[in-house]
Amino acid sequence: MISPIRKKLTYSNVIASLALFVALGGIAVAAGLPKNSVGPKQLKQGAVTAAKIRKGAVKTAKLGRGAVTAGKLAPGSVSAGNIVNGTILAGKLANGAVTNSKIADNAVTSGKITDSAVTTSKIADAAVTSGKLADNAVTTGKLADNAVTTGKLAANAVTTGKITDSAVTNSKLAANAVTTGRIADGEIRATDLGTIVTAQKTVQIEPGLEGTVDVACPEGSILLSGGGYWTTGANNLRTTLKQGNGWRVEGKNTLGTGQPLTAQAYCLVG
Numbered sequence: 001m002i003s004p005i006r007k008k009l010t011y012s013n014v015i016a017s018l019a020l021f022v023a024l025g026g027i028a029v030a031a032g033l034p035k036n037s038v039g040p041k042q043l044k045q046g047a048v049t050a051a052k053i054r055k056g057a058v059k060t061a062k063l064g065r066g067a068v069t070a071g072k073l074a075p076g077s078v079s080a081g082n083i084v085n086g087t088i089l090a091g092k093l094a095n096g097a098v099t100n101s102k103i104a105d106n107a108v109t110s111g112k113i114t115d116s117a118v119t120t121s122k123i124a125d126a127a128v129t130s131g132k133l134a135d136n137a138v139t140t141g142k143l144a145d146n147a148v149t150t151g152k153l154a155a156n157a158v159t160t161g162k163i164t165d166s167a168v169t170n171s172k173l174a175a176n177a178v179t180t181g182r183i184a185d186g187e188i189r190a191t192d193l194g195t196i197v198t199a200q201k202t203v204q205i206e207p208g209l210e211g212t213v214d215v216a217c218p219e220g221s222i223l224l225s226g227g228g229y230w231t232t233g234a235n236n237l238r239t240t241l242k243q244g245n246g247w248r249v250e251g252k253n254t255l256g257t258g259q260p261l262t263a264q265a266y267c268l269v270g
Contacts, residue, residue: 194270197266199264201215203262204261205258206253207256210253211252213228213248213249213250213262214263215263217245217265221245221269222245223242223247225265225266226240227240227263227264229249230253231260237250237251239251249263
């Protein structure tokens with residue numbers, strides 16, 4: 001006789017009961033795994049997801065050589081403290097990567113600058129002071145035409161050795177620049193002088209009286225010398241001397257008639 005339970009058994013009931021048994025058995029097996037019994041071979045491909053890894057579990061020793069590529073680094077994750085000194089070489093820098101703000105004050109020394117690297121456009125106006133120039137650094141070829149103006153010359157900077165022969169022409173001399181002390185003895189000749197004119201004045205002196213005659217050089221001329229005389233030659237001159245920019249003569253008429261007394265001044269014009 002078939003029992004009531006067997007009468008109610010169906011294919012689907014059997015399959016469901018077997019699945020429940022296997023599932024419960026699997027949990028029991030997993031719960032009963034010994035420590036360290038699950039190795040790499042037991043892990044299914046892709047089974048270890050980010051959520052399965054505990055925070056701080058991946059240490060340096062767990063990383064293979066070259067495992068951390070550029071794509072693994074988050075933006076801004078590498079700070080100065082993470083970079084070993086001397087790691088970043090010139091070849092690692094992109095063109096234009098080192099801007100002015102990246103350079104510390106006084107960081108660029110002479111030894112860091114290659115020859116001919118500092119061109120005119122790199123130098124700020126008025127940056128090159130006297131103290132920056134080495135002795136004899138500024139040669140003739142470095143000076144532009146008309147670059148050295150009067151204001152650029154220090155007092156007494158132009159010595160005789162600095163002036164080439166025949167360089168000082170008449171137009172280079174300021175008014176009254178050539179004083180007596182600047183002229184060597186015997187250097188002024190007749191041909192070097194301007195026009196010499198004679199200024200003359202005659203006065204009639206009455207008999208028995210003393211007379212004085214003054215004559216002045218023309219305006220703009222300079223007195224060189226002078227003299228005087230009686231026309232008859234019978235009287236003597238008492239005084240003949242320079243008077244201002246002219247000449248004076250004095251004498252007494254000892255004759256019984258009026259006599260002319262003349263004074264002359266020799267004047268340099270021009």
